Amino acid sequence: MSNRALIDIIKDAVEKETASGLQIALESHFGSEGMDSLMRLSAFLRQTLYMDIDPHFVTGAITVVCPLKARPVRGTSIVSLKAFAGQQIQNLALEIQPTGHVFDISDIGFDITEESKTALVYRYTPFLDEFFVNGESKQVKSLCPGARSQFCGPTFFDLEDALTAYKQEFAYDCSCQILKTAWTDNRRLYFRPGPEFIMRNSLSQFLKVRLSGGYEVRPEQNVDESHPVDIKVTKLLQPRLMLIEIKWIGQSYNAEKDTTLGHWDSRADDGIPQLSNYLDWNRQQAPTINSLGYYVIFDGRRQGLNKTAEKFASTDLLHFEKKDIAFTTNLHKTRNDFVEPIRMFIRPAPEAFEVPKV
Amino acid sequence: MRSELHLFAYLACLLFLYEGHAVSDWTYSFVGTDLGTPFSASLEQSIEDLLRASMLRRSDDSIEISEGGFKALSEFSSLRIFEDRVTVLEASTASAIYYSTGIVREALMLEPDLQRVKTVGGTRNLLESGSTDPLYEQFGVLKSALPESKDLRVPSLVWVSALFSASTERAFE
Numbered sequence: 407m408s409n410r411a412l413i414d415i416i417k418d419a420v421e422k423e424t425a426s427g428l429q430i431a432l433e434s435h436f437g438s439e440g441m442d443s444l445m446r447l448s449a450f451l452r453q454t455l456y457m458d459i460d461p462h463f464v465t466g467a468i469t470v471v472c473p474l475k476a477r478p479v480r481g482t483s484i485v486s487l488k489a490f491a492g493q494q495i496q497n498l499a500l501e502i503q504p505t506g507h508v509f510d511i512s513d514i515g516f517d518i519t520e521e522s523k524t525a526l527v528y529r530y531t532p533f534l535d536e537f538f539v540n541g542e543s544k545q546v547k548s549l550c551p552g553a554r555s556q557f558c559g560p561t562f563f564d565l566e567d568a569l570t571a572y573k574q575e576f577a578y579d580c581s582c583q584i585l586k587t588a589w590t591d592n593r594r595l596y597f598r599p600g601p602e603f604i605m606r607n608s609l610s611q612f613l614k615v616r617l618s619g620g621y622e623v624r625p626e627q628n629v630d631e632s633h634p635v636d637i638k639v640t641k642l643l644q645p646r647l648m649l650i651e652i653k654w655i656g657q658s659y660n661a662e663k664d665t666t667l668g669h670w671d672s673r674a675d676d677g678i679p680q681l682s683n684y685l686d687w688n689r690q691q692a693p694t695i696n697s698l699g700y701y702v703i704f705d706g707r708r709q710g711l712n713k714t715a716e717k718f719a720s721t722d723l724l725h726f727e728k729k730d731i732a733f734t735t736n737l738h739k740t741r742n743d744f745v746e747p748i749r750m751f752i753r754p755a756p757e758a759f760e761v762p763k764v
Numbered sequence: 765m766r767s768e769l770h771l772f773a774y775l776a777c778l779l780f781l782y783e784g785h786a787v788s789d790w791t792y793s794f795v796g797t798d799l800g801t802p803f804s805a806s807l808e809q810s811i812e813d814l815l816r817a818s819m820l821r822r823s824d825d826s827i828e829i830s831e832g833g834f835k836a837l838s839e840f841s842s843l844r845i846f847e848d849r850v851t852v853l854e855a856s857t858a859s860a861i862y863y864s865t866g867i868v869r870e871a872l873m874l875e876p877d878l879q880r881v882k883t884v885g886g887t888r889n890l891l892e893s894g895s896t897d898p899l900y901e902q903f904g905v906l907k908s909a910l911p912e913s914k915d916l917r918v919p920s921l922v923w924v925s926a927l928f929s930a931s932t933e934r935a936f937e
Contacts, residue, residue: 409876409898415933416902419926420909429918430910438915441858445917448862549867549928561864563765563825611932619865620765620825622799642767642801 428537428544432526435540439474443526444537447472448557450502451528456558458487459495464532464554466496469518471511473525476504481511530555550615554581561618565639565648569700569748572612577704577750584608585752588704593758595718596659596666597706605652605704606636613639635684647697649688651681655731656706659713666713674703674731678738678747685743701738701747703731708754717760727751765826767801768865769811770794774802775872776849776856777891779920782903783852787891794890796881800873802890855916859924871927876902 424430432440447470455470481501487508490498499512521527522538529536535546535556546556553575562568576582580594585608588601598604610625617623622640637650653676657668681699688697707726710718731749738744777790792806811827814820819833829837841850859868872878876898881888891899906919906926913919 409901412874412876412879412930413898413901413905415930416926417905419929420905420922422929423922423925424909429921430913433913433915433918441915441917445858445861452861452864547925549863549925549932556863561866613866614870615864615866617866618765619768619771619860619869621866622801622869623866640799642765642797642799643770643803 422547428539428546431539431542431544436474436526440526440539443472443474446502446504446506447526447528450508451555451557454487454508455500456555458491459498460491461530461532461554461558463493464495464498464530466531467498468495468530469499470528471499471501471516471521471525472528473501473503475524477524479503479507479509481509481514484508484510550612553615562616563618563620565613565617565621565700566745568613568617569702571616572609573748573750576608576612577752580752580755582608582612584611589706590659590661592755593716594706594752594754595708595711595758596657597654599658599660599667601654601658601704602636602652605654609650609652609702610637613637635681645695647688647692647695648700649681649684649697650700650702651677651684652702652704653677654704654706656704656708657711670707671731671733674747675734677701677703678733678735678744682737682741682744685741689743697743699738699741699744701744703747703749705731705749705751707751717758718754720759720762723754723758727753766808766811767803768860768869769827770803770807771801771865771869771872772853772856772860773804773807774890775859775868775920775924776852778875778899779852779855779916780848781891781896781899782906782919783848783916785848787896795887796878796890797887798882798885800878800882801869802872802878803887851916855920858917859920862921863924863928867928868924870931871924874927874931875899 429441429444432444436443450470455468459468484500497512499510499516501509501511503509518527518529518538519541522541527538529538533554537544537546548556550556562571576585580586584604588597588604590596590598606625610623613623617639620642622642624638626636635649636652639648639650640646653674655669655671655674657666659666678701681701685697685699688695705726708718708723709725710722731747738747774794777794780790781787792804794802794804797803811820814833815822818830819836820827821830840846873882877890877895880895881890902923906923910919910922
């Protein structure tokens with residue numbers, strides 16, 4: 407990308423940022439105290455609220471009022487939010503005093519517009535973060551497509567933890583906006599032709615955002631000329647390299663040719679010698695670097711699919727959910743630089759399921 | 765993580781330039797690695813010195829400040845001579861509080877001088893005279909969009925978000 411092209415993109419991005427204008431509105435209405443509140447509130451959301459409350463369980467709204475200056479206490483003092491963990495949340499309202507003390511104000515009637523004249527107010531509704539400044543709503547652009555909130559989800563210091571979180575939070579329900587485009591339609595039955603690059607983009611974007619700043623994540627680095635590995639993760643300032651190979655199994659459908667293509671367990675087998683070769687090649691090229699291989703298989707297998715039916719029985723759609731892949735090679739088990747393959751089953755969307763007959 | 769200290773120190777140095785200071789006034793230099801990340805040998809040496817002096821301590825994979833380190837930091841931070849430095853360091857770390865360290869790392873990979881080093885390859889000095897014009901061009905875009913801003917955390921957050929958006933656009937183009 408040339409510097410000119412980059413400047414144009416940055417100009418565009420800065421214009422969008424200033425148009426949505428949270429920071430600008432905060433500074434303009436409240437000065438530096440407004441930015442202090444934003445820092446206090448952001449830290450609370452990341453380090454406290456979303457450490458204890460999983461936004462999957464929020465069906466209504468969470469509101470957090472962050473007054474700029476200390477004011478008379480209201481509501482009930484809360485020492486820990488752990489009591490809310492795992493509970494469905496319809497309406498929760500909290501106030502954080504400048505001292506850091508948290509109060510439950512859910513049962514106190516308040517008006518967000520009025521509150522936002524003397525406080526920074528945050529509201530979460532599913533997949534939307536909003537701040538209110540002087541009565542105006544400022545929506546937060548999501549930098550991690552598929553994340554329910556920009557502020558949820560811990561930063562990972564370990565790649566395996568990050569991959570597990572991706573599998574559970576993003577792949578299983580296909581909540582990632584990028585990964586959603588890997589399918590021919592929203593029922594999630596057939597992949598579109600050649601979906602690997604979408605899977606790679608989805609996973610690499612997640613890792614870029616959620617792995618700590620101590621890693622470098624690069625999609626599709628060439629290990630050798632004929633076999634690119636899908637994602638390369640480097641631990642900075644340490645001689646550690648992690649190579650991620652991605653494959654998919656299930657069926658793809660080519661609408662133009664009206665043909666389907668099935669990839670089953672034997673296809674998953676192919677990735678094991680490939681990744682082993684990458685690791686060997688890499689060790690020859692950089693013998694002082696400790697390399698580890700991660701094999702990720704996106705599993706979209708469904709039983710009994712046909713193009714004429716709209717909906718299918720759950721026993722067919724979920725037939726493979728708990729069925730591990732029967733690898734015919736055990737090469738990955740004999741190497742100490744090959745992490746156990748990670749199968750990520752992607753569940754079909756609710757609209758693909760037949761309603762059970764009573 | 766140790767590499768994050770280099771990352772946020774470099775962002776602070778860039779914001780110092782945004783404020784109109786000369787790079788030589790930062791008093792220590794950075795190199796860009798071929799991975800596109802900043803590194804300062806002086807900072808690395810200081811981290812080692814502070815670890816030896818128990819001002820910092822190792823904790824698993826990361827580094828934490830000790831109680832003694834925190835006391836010393838509070839004293840140094842209150843000195844007028846460090847006022848400008850504290851401002852830019854706070855603006856730099858604000859981006860990690862509002863976004864995440866991963867987003868800041870990805871964003872900074874599109875900082876023009878780091879990008880230049882990554883393109884050329886190898887380890888090279890950053891922010892040398894003659895290599896900073898594209899950086900000041902980006903600062904020009906920011907300053908014209910934020911003419912009234914007095915709190916340095918505002919351009920810091922806007923710039924990181926813009927660079928990250930550009931990085932995402934580039935990855936998927």
